[in-house]
Amino acid sequence: MTLADARALVPGLTAAEAQPEADAMALTGLADWCGRYSPWCAVDGSDGIRLDITGCAHLFGGEAALLGDIEQRLAAFGISVRGAIAATPAAAWGWARHRPSNAEAILAAEDDDALRKLPVAALRLEEEDVQALIALGLATVGAIAALPRAPLGQRLGKAVLLRLDRLFGRMAEPISPRAPAPLWRVPMIFAEAIGRREDIDAATLHLTRCLCRDLSLKGKGARRLELSFFRVDATVQRVAIGASRPTHAPGHLARLFAERLDRVDPGFGIEAMVLEATEIEPLAPRQSIFPVPGECEAADLAALIDRLQNRLGSTRVAQLVSVASHVPERAELYRTASWAEGEVSLVGIELAPANSRPIKLLSPPEPVEVMAPVPDDPPLSFRWRGKLHRIAAADGPERIGPEWWRPGPGRARDYYRVEDSEGRRFWVYRDGLYGAAEPPRWFLHGFFA
Secondary structure, eight states, rough: OOOEEEEEOOOOOOOOOOOOOHHHHHHHHHHHHGGGGGGGEETTTEEEEOOOOTTTTGGGGGGHHHHHHHHHHHHHTOOOOOOOBSSSSSHHHHHHHSOOSSSSOOOOTOHHHHHHHBBBGOOOOOHHHHHHHHHOOOOOOHHHHHHHHHHHHHHHHHHHHHHHHHTTTSSOOOOOSSSSSSSEEEEEEEEEOOHHHHHHHHHHHHHHHHHHHHHHHTTEEEEEEEEEEEEEEEEEEEEEEEEEEOOOHHHHHHHHHHGGGGGGGOTTOOEEEEEEEEEEEOOOOOOOOSSOOOHHHHHHHEEEHHHHHHHHGGGGGGEEEEEEEEGGGGSSEEEEOHHHOOOOOOOOOOOOOOOOGGGGEEEEEEEEEEOOOTTTOOOOEEEEEEEEEEEEEEEEEOOOOOOOSSOOOOOOOHHHHHHHSSSSSEEEEEEEESSSSSSEEEEEEEEEO
């Protein structure tokens, strides 16, 4: 009705402008809060939330207790709800919105007669389609289901058949959760809300121990974990950490979380916490009584990388990684520090001795003017950045051929280690060969100690 008609009936009526965007954000936040009951949670239209509670109801004392807990907590927030539990999402949607007032909220999977008594609006059809069915005398689901399917589809369209099949479970209707459901999840619900840092730390350590125990039994390790805090005001806060390599060490993971828990605001109290492993990888068993040389150092380095990444940011801790390439500027690259990524195997690559490479490379190599007696001899002198360097000693050449798998024409390089009259040592190379269509060019690539 119009606002004027409503105020005529209720003079003290309070009116407020509709805020669809704010309503959608509030509904999304409420759906996140419902994640304490099941990881499979999604927003259902503009006024509903769906949960797949398969395998979760026993954690709350059964289906009736779970639904009662949801309704009781939402009522405490000042939110009026009508909940229902059914075998299919379509049946739960229709039973929550259109069941008789004296009917139970939990609908048995085999109770098709109750679904047939629902009004046609329980099929989730468009409003004009609902009015058209009612005009035809088809006011209930049973009246439509009793008609032959072929004429029904031709007369009313495939949407009606689709809704009927989903309502009675003849066609699957999976729920798409707001976030991918984790494979490893450990919840913890408190009898009374907590807020002290000591209690949060103790609960975090307990959750990591439970999760790591499950992971170790399956030979798995976590690479990324997320800890969710469900507050009494229906809001959720999350803290995530990452590991440079798979691990199921509860003490190490608890220490990583400890550096992030200062950001958690308990508000009026935290009533539940959930720890999820969002990224896991196989973790081979390791010798613990007689450690293999090198394993302890690797574990200590991985723990240090984890702490630095979680404190400074994952993109601010990097390491050099070897790449299967003879070309010096492509032989190494920076990557985010990760112990697993750093173990690169160079198959079929014979690396040059370490003492034949300079400690500093120019990126990119800088051109120089060179004077050489004959084409294949070392240079006698070269001019770099306007200064002339006379060569006192030289060694080479070391030829590095082009990489045939890269597109475009490549040119061979002849590298020389040279020392000038002042004792400074350089790494120069000739790009290309004499006699080719394009004349060769000389470059300075690096400096020796």
